[in-house]
Amino acid sequence: xxxxxxxxxxLLGLALGTTKADDNPCQDVGLAGFVCLNCTTLGYCIxxxxxxxxxxxxxxxxxxxxxxxxxxxxxxxxxxxxxxVPKRGPFHCQQEGSFPDPYDCRRYxxxxxxxxxxxxxxxxxxxxxxxxxSCVLPRESEQCTEEQFSCSRSGQVGGWTxxxxxxxxxxxxxESSLYPVMMxxxxxxxxNGYSCxxxxxxxxxxxxxxxxxxxxxxxxxxxxxxxxxxxxxxCKCVDGEQQVITCPSGFHFDTRIMTCVSERIHQCKxxxxxxxxxxxxxxxxxxxxxxxxxxxDCPKGHYFNAENLLCQEE
Ligand SMILES: *[C@@H]1O[C@H](CO)[C@@H](O)[C@H](O)[C@H]1NC(C)=O
Numbered sequence: 001x002x003x004x005x006x007x008x009x010x011l012l013g014l015a016l017g018t019t020k021a022d023d024n025p026c027q028d029v030g031l032a033g034f035v036c037l038n039c040t041t042l043g044y045c046i047x048x049x050x051x052x053x054x055x056x057x058x059x060x061x062x063x064x065x066x067x068x069x070x071x072x073x074x075x076x077x078x079x080x081x082x083x084x085v086p087k088r089g090p091f092h093c094q095q096e097g098s099f100p101d102p103y104d105c106r107r108y109x110x111x112x113x114x115x116x117x118x119x120x121x122x123x124x125x126x127x128x129x130x131x132x133x134s135c136v137l138p139r140e141s142e143q144c145t146e147e148q149f150s151c152s153r154s155g156q157v158g159g160w161t162x163x164x165x166x167x168x169x170x171x172x173x174x175e176s177s178l179y180p181v182m183m184x185x186x187x188x189x190x191x192n193g194y195s196c197x198x199x200x201x202x203x204x205x206x207x208x209x210x211x212x213x214x215x216x217x218x219x220x221x222x223x224x225x226x227x228x229x230x231x232x233x234x235c236k237c238v239d240g241e242q243q244v245i246t247c248p249s250g251f252h253f254d255t256r257i258m259t260c261v262s263e264r265i266h267q268c269k270x271x272x273x274x275x276x277x278x279x280x281x282x283x284x285x286x287x288x289x290x291x292x293x294x295x296x297d298c299p300k301g302h303y304f305n306a307e308n309l310l311c312q313e314e
């Protein structure tokens with residue numbers, strides 16, 4: 001028997017790079033000049049004649065003697081009590097606007113309406129703040145010293161602590177494994193832990209934010225994802241976490257009835273209960289309505305018996 005609901009990879013129509021991130025870090029950095037590729041290597045990023053990024057390793061630091069790469073002020077190996085070079089990863093624009101770089105607080109990205117990324121780096125050595133859209137964050141601030149995202153599985157969603165208009169979705173692609181894709185709620189909306197809600201909805205009487213209470217989702221039903229996805233994807237709360245799920249092949253998500261609906265078919269009668277084609281979850285069944293199949297769930301603790309077409313206790 002097929003087991004639990006598989007969670008599909010959320011791809012959001014990403015233009016994924018073709019080189020593994022670690023082989024060519026400059027592809028992720030996207031700015032010419034010196035950069036610490038990791039704790040031990042100072043590199044130089046340069047574009048070749050065809051516009052592709054090339055990574056040149058310039059210098060190796062003796063990390064066993066606490067000399068780590070530095071690209072702040074001085075370029076080279078400096079003595080540091082601990083390495084401060086951030087982990088790097090890919091960045092893909094999803095929406096128009098300014099976005100913080102999830103890895104390096106000094107970096108930010110201006111995304112065009114065509115989803116073209118212009119990477120920027122603060123030239124004054126400070127960190128970029130989305131709140132002021134300028135380089136004013138002290139380098140000692142938490143945003144600069146600690147990783148601001150946590151990705152343990154694909155489809156995972158988290159808020160951007162420093163600015164609740166932003167959130168991220170963890171994406172798993174075979175090229176660079178798990179990484180966060182930065183997103184922003186539309187104007188007037190803020191992220192409450194699992195979806196974008198009107199700003200006013202998040203304030204209680206004394207005006208403070210109710211993050212604790214709303215950070216877990218509880219709704220078990222399907223709903224429209226709070227961020228842009230394709231029309232074959234929807235969101236669902238599973239064990240208190242929002243997950244992005246793809247409709248079975250041949251189905252798309254209908255936001256009016258909040259379920260996956262098939263293309264028109266000819267051979268079913270209204271309100272006929274059927275096995276859904278291509279369905280993977282064992283508790284789902286289909287009902288024919290106006291020549292379309294709509295997916296429904298058996299009650300909790302039940303599965304759909306494909307032979308007698310009934311929901312039965314597990
Ligand atoms: C650091 O980056 C360089 C160049 O990309 C690579 O050759 C080296 O293996 C990396 N070192 C570590 C410890 O990851």
